Amino acid sequence: MALGVAGSPAPRRLTTTFLLPGGVAVDSGALVHALAPEEFRGVTDLLLTHSHLDHTLGIPFLLASHTLRIWGLPETLKAVRECLLDGKIWPDLSTYAVWKPVTPGKRFALGPWQVEAGAMVHTTPCVGYALRGEGTSVVVCGDTRLEEEVVQWARAQDPATCVVECSLPDGQADLARRYCHQTPSDLAAWRTALGRGPRLLVTHLKPSCEDAVRAECEALRDPALVVMRDGDAYDL
DSSP: OEEEOBSSOBTTBOBOEEEETTTEEEOOSSHHHHSOHHHHTTOOEEEOSOOOHHHHTTHHHHHTTOOEEEEEOHHHHHHIIIIISSSSSSOOOGGGEEEEEOOTTOEEEETTEEEEEEEOOSSSOOEEEEEEETTEEEEEOOSOOOOHHHHHHHHHTOOSEEEEEOOSOGGGHHHHHHTTOOOHHHHHHHHHHHOSSSEEEEEOBOGGGHHHHHHHHHHTOOTTEEEOOTTBOOOO
16 A cells, blocks of 8 residues: 655655555655554564655654564664654654664565565665565665666566656656656656566655646556555555
8 A cells, every 4th residue: 555655745645655465564754644553553564765754754653652673774774763763853762673774685584575675776875675475576666766777676576566756747857867866757768678567656756746747647658657646555
């Protein structure tokens, strides 16, 4: 379920969180806003793509509720512990988490999933995650600029579903590249690399230009490309 898919906060919009079967979430921008406490206490494992606030802001409130395992690059975990749970912005609840560093290319088991991290290209260290379960496979990319190594990593996972960001319209491509984001024209390159099979789920639209991004995505006329909305649920 896509609990939040906005690239920044806005009225009635939630930032990045994907909830998967087995008590697994990818990022925590919306966990404590979209779910009731008895629901988010069921999340046992949190996979972080990177440390930016729109992907991590639920962590202090989650740890005030229950202990969970938090997975991410060592740089990401360090940033969350030292900057978000620093005893000043929020009480230091780091002892209520089990911190689990990940290494790109190295697989690990997580509930019903086999997981592998892959490096993204962003303004801070960032990964995506390939998750394989019984009869399904999904890649959830973190924030990234379009780069060959990113697309080829996703392709190598042979996903049935690929979640990919598209933050800004093509008219702001220079800005998107500067801050390591993507525009709708980049999605055409993803489709070329992945082939016609995988479903592309688009996330991280900036609310200030969401209508333009949606229109440009629709103009691609790709029947397997879906621009997500907060709260959408998808069969994997």
